[in-house]
Amino acid sequence: EAQVTQNPRYLITVTGKKLTVTCSQNMNHEYMSWYRQDPGLGLRQIYYSMNVEVTDKGDVPEGYKVSRKEKRNFPLILESPSPNQTSLYFCASSLGTGETHEQYFGPGTRLTVT
């Protein structure tokens, strides 16, 4: 089954404790991205990757890191989480961003930083 998986689905952590949210896709997609969704602000892109070892900042990259060592995986790293990073996070993948390129989203990770 074609899918994007994220882990963990729910995470409660404390300020400053490094964490990683994993994202994996099995569709051989080149384009992957991370979004956060907050009430009233919608989905905002954090980072995206056009291919292995190619990453770029989205609209809200501060406080986040990513890596793309393999095509299928695109982990999101929070080196020192803060309460303002409490949010719902989605990973997505696609063949690209053209009009025929559907973004496939993972189920989401709900992060709470206290």
Add this chain to the structure above:
Amino acid sequence: RKEVEQDPGPFNVPEGATVAFNCTYSNSASQSFFWYRQDCRKEPKLLMSVYSSGNEDGRFTAQLNRASQYISLLIRDSKLSDSATYLCVVNPTYNFGNEKLTFGTGTRLTIIP
């Protein structure tokens, strides 16, 4: 001005009605446009891409107006299952290596029995 703007709603419409909403975008060079649907606390899923000539998929019609820089979504004969948040998505540029997608904040639609 926001890159992508939508009326957040909520729109509460009776079952069987026709409902339409628009989404405006600020970058006239934008090339790709989409409507996604998001159910409560779930991941967004593609509803339809929006082509320059407009396109239809069953009860759903999407149109692009480049001159006025907006896209629209029309839902005919609305069903209870159409209740969701509809997200407008735009690829603001068409430069290789800058494939950012911008999402609107969504329009919330509730179909009433």
